[in-house]
Every structure is written in C-alpha cells, then in structure tokens.
Amino acid sequence: MQNRDSLYIYYISGTGNSRLCSHWIADEAVKNGLRTVVQQIDRLENINMPTADEKPLIGFVFPTHGFNAAPIMLKFIAGFPAHLCREIFLLNTRGCLKLYKIFVPGLSGLALLLPAFMLWLKGYKCTGYRSIDMPSNWVPLHPGLRKKVIESIIAKADPNIRVYATKILSGKNVWRGLYSLPADLLISPVAVAYYIGGRFFLAKTFIANNKCNNCGICISECPTSSIRLVNNRPYWKLTCESCMRCLNHCPQRAIEAAHGMAAAFMIIMSAVNTWLIVFLINNLSIQPEAWWWKIVSQFISIAVMVAVAAFLYLIMHYAMGFKPLNYLVRFTSFTTLPFWRR
Structure with a gap:
C-alpha cells in the first residue's frame, strides 16, 4: 500500500x-x-x-x-x-x-x-x-x-x-x-474451438424482429462496434462477441437470439461440410485415417461453419423484410417466450 x-x-x-x-x-x-x-x-x-x-x-x-x-x-x-x-x-x-x-x-x-x-x-x-x-x-x-x-x-x-x-x-x-x-x-480444447470458430457462428444468431424502430441504441452501445444498419435493419458482424448488451438494452425488446434460425444454419452447415470432406477425400486420394488429415479436416470444418453461417445470415437479413419469415424466425426464438425471462 x-x-x-x-x-x-x-x-x-x-x-x-x-x-x-x-x-x-x-x-x-x-x-x-x-x-x-x-x-x-x-x-x-x-x-x-x-x-x-x-x-x-x-x-x-x-x-x-x-x-x-x-x-x-x-x-x-x-x-x-x-x-x-x-x-x-x-x-x-x-x-x-x-x-x-x-x-x-x-x-x-x-x-x-x-x-x-x-x-x-x-x-x-x-x-x-x-x-x-x-x-x-x-x-x-x-x-x-x-x-x-x-x-x-x-x-x-x-x-x-x-x-x-x-x-x-x-x-x-x-x-x-x-x-x-x-x-x-x-476444457481448454473447447475454449480454443470457441475462439477460432464458435464465436463467429454465435455472432450470426442475433436478429432484430419487426418491433425494431431503428432507434440506434444497439449500435451506439455495442462495445466492439459490431452492429451496423444494413437494409435499414441492425446487422451483426462477425466481430460480435455475444456480450448481450444489445439484447439487454433494447427498449423495444426487438433483439432475439434466433434459435430456430441457428438450428437451420447448423443443419445446412453440417450438410455442406460433409459433402466437402467426402469430395476432397475422393478426389485427392486422401487417407481419412491419416493424422494430418484429422487436423486439417477440423480446420476445414471451422472454415465451412463460419463461411456458411455468414452467407446464410446475409441472405436471412434481407429476407427478414418478408413478414411471414420474420414471424417464423421470431416465434422459433426462445427469447421471445415469456418463461425465458430475457
């Protein structure tokens, strides 16, 4: 002292x-x-x-x-x-x-x-x-x-x-x-996987539903400047850290963690990743049991996850202007349910 x-x-x-x-x-x-x-x-x-x-x-x-x-x-x-x-x-x-x-x-x-x-x-x-x-x-x-x-x-x-x-x-x-x-x-392997891939996927699970009035609070409050307006709607960039400040500060309660959309993304990502891995093995004569391939395939899977999630999120962002889809995403998000106590 x-x-x-x-x-x-x-x-x-x-x-x-x-x-x-x-x-x-x-x-x-x-x-x-x-x-x-x-x-x-x-x-x-x-x-x-x-x-x-x-x-x-x-x-x-x-x-x-x-x-x-x-x-x-x-x-x-x-x-x-x-x-x-x-x-x-x-x-x-x-x-x-x-x-x-x-x-x-x-x-x-x-x-x-x-x-x-x-x-x-x-x-x-x-x-x-x-x-x-x-x-x-x-x-x-x-x-x-x-x-x-x-x-x-x-x-x-x-x-x-x-x-x-x-x-x-x-x-x-x-x-x-x-x-x-x-x-x-x-659990350090989980921490590494989250840091090099998982956090980017989570960044693409936040959406603003039709309650959003573009007040801009989420943009100004974001500690990493990871939210911007795209097509007159908040858009979460890959730099989002899922800190939940935006979700907690939104006065309209318009920000959702889109569970249904995330599940759909995961199914599509899994299909694309499986196809790509099989394609590479068959066309490059790779031995699936090779130690180096087990490592490389993990990085390929992470890259596919991030790329597919970013691409699908961009499509969904523009498609959310279609009201039926907006309602579907909103009501398949647990955060919209009263018992979830967001």
Whole structure:
C-alpha cells in the first residue's frame, strides 16, 4: 500500500457483472485513500493510462466468453504498454446458476491463463488471480435467472470480491483462480474451438424482429462496434462477441437470439461440410485415417461453419423484410417466450 498511490481498473462488461465487480474493488481502494480510475474499454477508445509520476496498481476485469477472456480484452492486453507498473491483478466473472439452494459455479478455461501469460511477457507480475461467480446471463443458452436467484448470487459474490480487493491492495498474493486449474485445462480444447470458430457462428444468431424502430441504441452501445444498419435493419458482424448488451438494452425488446434460425444454419452447415470432406477425400486420394488429415479436416470444418453461417445470415437479413419469415424466425426464438425471462 505504501508504494502505491493509485488504482487503475480496466474492464469490459456486456450485462453489468464485470462493471459491478470493478466498482466493488474501487470502493475498497477509495477507503484506503487511493486515487481510483475505473475505465471501460469499449471500442478501445479514450483509454486513460497512468502517468509517469504515478505508482499504480493495475487490474483487468472481464467476463468469460466460451471459456476465454472476452476477445476485446485480449486485444486490449495485447496492445497494453509494458512496464507501467510492476504488479497487476486479474478478475474474470463466470456464469453461475443456482439449483434449489445449491450454487453451481462456472468454469474459466483459458480466461485467466491467457491474459496472465500475455501480461507476464510484458514484464508484469500477476499478484491477483481470481475468478468470481456472478449471475449467468447467457440467455441464448438458458432462460434468464429469477430476480431472487440473481440477488442471492450477487449477495454471495459481494463480500468475496471485497476480501479479494482488500488482500491485493495490502500487497498480498491471491491465487484462488488456480483452484479450478485441472478442470480449466480439461476444457481448454473447447475454449480454443470457441475462439477460432464458435464465436463467429454465435455472432450470426442475433436478429432484430419487426418491433425494431431503428432507434440506434444497439449500435451506439455495442462495445466492439459490431452492429451496423444494413437494409435499414441492425446487422451483426462477425466481430460480435455475444456480450448481450444489445439484447439487454433494447427498449423495444426487438433483439432475439434466433434459435430456430441457428438450428437451420447448423443443419445446412453440417450438410455442406460433409459433402466437402467426402469430395476432397475422393478426389485427392486422401487417407481419412491419416493424422494430418484429422487436423486439417477440423480446420476445414471451422472454415465451412463460419463461411456458411455468414452467407446464410446475409441472405436471412434481407429476407427478414418478408413478414411471414420474420414471424417464423421470431416465434422459433426462445427469447421471445415469456418463461425465458430475457
């Protein structure tokens, strides 16, 4: 504490979990008399950095996306200047559920490991390495949590974050994030698959239904500038990180996670991928059991998935102007159903 005069927290948040955690930590820093800067890194614009005469502690707070750190945070860390201070800390939020009275924690995968390694290469020492379970908000995957469940998860996380903050601010090392390391390493292949392919497919599952009035809030709120108007309708680019900020901020509740459309995409992608793999094997005399082909075929499958999803999404985007199709997509999306609690 005596060698620090400021705290800088850089965070990215889609639905508020990381923002809330950042401010909990900042509260503890203010109590200790530190000048505190809490900086959202949306679009990587207007970022405040410590000055040369400061002695800061720097923290990075971010959600877990597909068992990875949010891609925009990885991009931010990749471009982060070296040697602004000696010590940094990391905190990732994970999706927590609650079954009756049992809290079901999330998993981090590579969400902490990769940022810690990247910052170590820049000369930083990670003194805080922590995951915190916050309400799971991935409504494309499961119904939204009930208010009481959300409140109970937040109530459990609040004191844990403040204890973490107190320890790192006092100069102690906190490595609690390593407790789940075996499980995190076990699911790391899933994290890699998500990062190189899965996230691009998910980016093409969001649509704006006929309730959309082109207010532009989703475009202005998107932290990665991944939404633009095409044919007078919001269009999600491949850079979308599925943070759900647009879905949660839309005043018309017009943004849907199009489950029916995604299922149709998957069927078509599977058919195209199967045809292409068989075509290549038959025409290039490839041995299907060859080790190199097993690796190459996986990358081909990922490329097919991304390309087909992007192509079909573009077609669907223009076709959504046809009202019957618009209604079909809307009513095959779980997020339009009352019990889904979007």
